[in-house]
Amino acid sequence: MTVLVSQVNRLRKMKRPVVGVGCASTGDTSAALSAYCASAGIPSIVFLPANKISMAQLVQPIANGAFVLSIDTDFDGCMKLIREITSELPIYLANSLNSLRLEGQKTAAIEILQQFDWQVPDWVIVPGGNLGNIYAFYKGFKMCQELGLVDRIPRLVCAQAANANPLYLHYKSGWKDFKPMTASTTFASAIQIGDPVSIDRAVYALKKCNGIVEEASEEELMDAMAQADSTGMFICPHTGVALTALFKLRNQGVIAPTDRTVVVSTAHGLKFTQSKIDYHSKAIPDMACRFSNPPVEVKADFGAVMDVLKSYLGSKSLRS
Numbered sequence: 347m348t349v350l351v352s353q354v355n356r357l358r359k360m361k362r363p364v365v366g367v368g369c370a371s372t373g374d375t376s377a378a379l380s381a382y383c384a385s386a387g388i389p390s391i392v393f394l395p396a397n398k399i400s401m402a403q404l405v406q407p408i409a410n411g412a413f414v415l416s417i418d419t420d421f422d423g424c425m426k427l428i429r430e431i432t433s434e435l436p437i438y439l440a441n442s443l444n445s446l447r448l449e450g451q452k453t454a455a456i457e458i459l460q461q462f463d464w465q466v467p468d469w470v471i472v473p474g475g476n477l478g479n480i481y482a483f484y485k486g487f488k489m490c491q492e493l494g495l496v497d498r499i500p501r502l503v504c505a506q507a508a509n510a511n512p513l514y515l516h517y518k519s520g521w522k523d524f525k526p527m528t529a530s531t532t533f534a535s536a537i538q539i540g541d542p543v544s545i546d547r548a549v550y551a552l553k554k555c556n557g558i559v560e561e562a563s564e565e566e567l568m569d570a571m572a573q574a575d576s577t578g579m580f581i582c583p584h585t586g587v588a589l590t591a592l593f594k595l596r597n598q599g600v601i602a603p604t605d606r607t608v609v610v611s612t613a614h615g616l617k618f619t620q621s622k623i624d625y626h627s628k629a630i631p632d633m634a635c636r637f638s639n640p641p642v643e644v645k646a647d648f649g650a651v652m653d654v655l656k657s658y659l660g661s662k663s664l665r666s
């Protein structure tokens with residue numbers, strides 16, 4: 347996002363008619379846009395689907411002084427509106443159909459290679475909603491290959507929530523006609539997108555790298571998130587979707603035990619505390635919440651606390 351906002355800053359200094367920068371968002375793009383615009387002193391305008399993003403996501407553009415429109419539609423409806431509005435008003439569109447976003451996003455691929463000392467991973471798994479990221483990763487890896495920094499590129503996996511899986515269905519149909527859909531509610535709310543703007547670029551990227559598309563049910567993604575958190579991470583539900591893809595592809599033998607695999611994590615878990623609390627309280631209808639860790643309620647009494655602790659420690663020593 348800083349690449350795009352820096353460019354807008356430059357355009358404004360050249361007296362080009364850009365009054366503000368706008369985006370439709372499921373919560374993360376809007377946070378980044380409003381922060382960088384606030385820093386640069388540029389007005390930001392964000393279109394958000396009403397009641398479909400977390401409180402922690404909503405508060406960021408509000409706090410950063412963006413003009414926030416909470417619109418009674420889903421992300422795809424917001425996206426359609428912002429495209430129409432930005433073609434009428436001098437507002438610069440910041441969603442990932444803008445190639446400046448992709449230029450910034452592709453640096454994640456370069457960082458992966460650099461952090462692996464230019465050893466190419468075998469697989470990179472990326473959660474997919476509006477689908478700018480999956481194309482940007484391909485573009486970054488391809489650029490490094492063309493520059494001679496690496497001699498091959500990884501196979502990419504795009505991971506979608508089963509409730510918002512137009513790319514997955516397209517892949518499973520053998521890349522026949524793409525059918526946009528109305529995405530259903532998913533805990534992976536940032537990828538609750540049925541009509542992704544970068545569909546053509548994503549398909550191109552996946553074909554070029556012999557890529558795969560996987561999907562995760564609500565239970566699978568929440569279980570994966572809880573399992574990851576129990577190792578000391580604190581991931582978002584979208585990363586849970588990507589981890590599910592890893593589990594599935596390992597189980598199918600597609601990804602081998604020795605394959606070096608990167609799972610891309612796209613948001614901080616603290617943005618999604620409500621769904622984590624609901625999971626650990628087993629408060630999600632029709633979900634077993636197999637890895638839940640509910641808090642134990644106990645009286646403020648020494649004996650009562652000793653009892654629950656002894657029982658807890660006993661279960662631990664039995665296991666070890």
Ligand SMILES: N[C@@H](CCOP(=O)(O)O)C(=O)O
Nearest residue numbers: 371372373374375441442476
């Ligand atoms: N998940 C995104 C959706 C918009 O995607 P973009 O990459 O086109 O900005 C968000 O957080 O808003």
